[in-house]
Amino acid sequence: MSLTPSTMLPLGTTAPDFTLLDTVSGDMIHLQDQKGARGTVVMFICNHCPFVIHVNEELVRIANDYRVTGFNFIAISSNDVVNYPQDGPDRMNQHADENDYPFPYLYDETQEVARAYNAACTPDFYLFDDRLKLVYRGQLDDSRPGNGIPLTGRSLRESMDALLGNKKVPEPQKPSIGCNIKWK
Known part of the structure; x- marks a missing residue:
């Protein structure tokens, strides 16, 4: 497992558009149709990464807490499924079900979406605002597998709370750390 930090796409960037297969519903999902009234969280995850496994419970909690306030959540897996078959669409559906994902779990087969988001x-x-402008990118919180810091989702929650309160999203923003995306 290689520790890879986020690349920190520039704030203010417009969310790159996409249409991808939702492995839960079987439907094609378009970003514009999933845009939240208050904001949209796009997260790149996968089934097998220990860093994602570590935060799954909090991802579900945050999505359930904030969906009612006008935020939408979209999870995307962009990993190479030839070399990492556990991240394939059939297993994504199962993983979403086992973890009670309250959001679509999209498959980025060509990896074009991951590249567009850097x-x-x-x-x-x-985290994008209601106009799909990037206001936050980076970590969920300071918790990592084995570091003993409890999962709170603090970094993402504070950013969403700022949007709800019409305030500036806190800076500096810390990059996420996790497994590298498995490129083809």
């Missing part, structure tokens, strides 16, 4: 690791988080 995604580097799993998990990698991007």
Whole structure:
């Protein structure tokens, strides 16, 4: 497992558009159709990464807490499934079900979406405002597997709370750390 930090896409970037297969519903999902009234969280995750496994419970908690306030959540897996078959669409569906994901779990087969977002690791988080302008990118919180820091989702939660309160999103923003995206 290689520790890879986020590349920190510039703030203010417009969310790159996409249409991808939702492995949960079987439908094609378009970013514009998933845009939240208050904001949209796009997260790059996968099934097998220990860093994602570590945060799964908090991802579900945050999505459930903030969906009612006008935020939408989209998870995307962009890993090479030839060399990492455990991250394939059939297993993504099963993984989403086992973890009670309250958000679509999209498959980026060509890896074009991950490249457009400059995604580097799993998990990698991007928070866009109601106009799909990037206001936060980086870590969920300071917790990592084995470091003893409890999962709170603090970094992402504070950023969403700032949007809810019409305040500036806190800086500096720390990059996420996780497994590198498995490129083809």
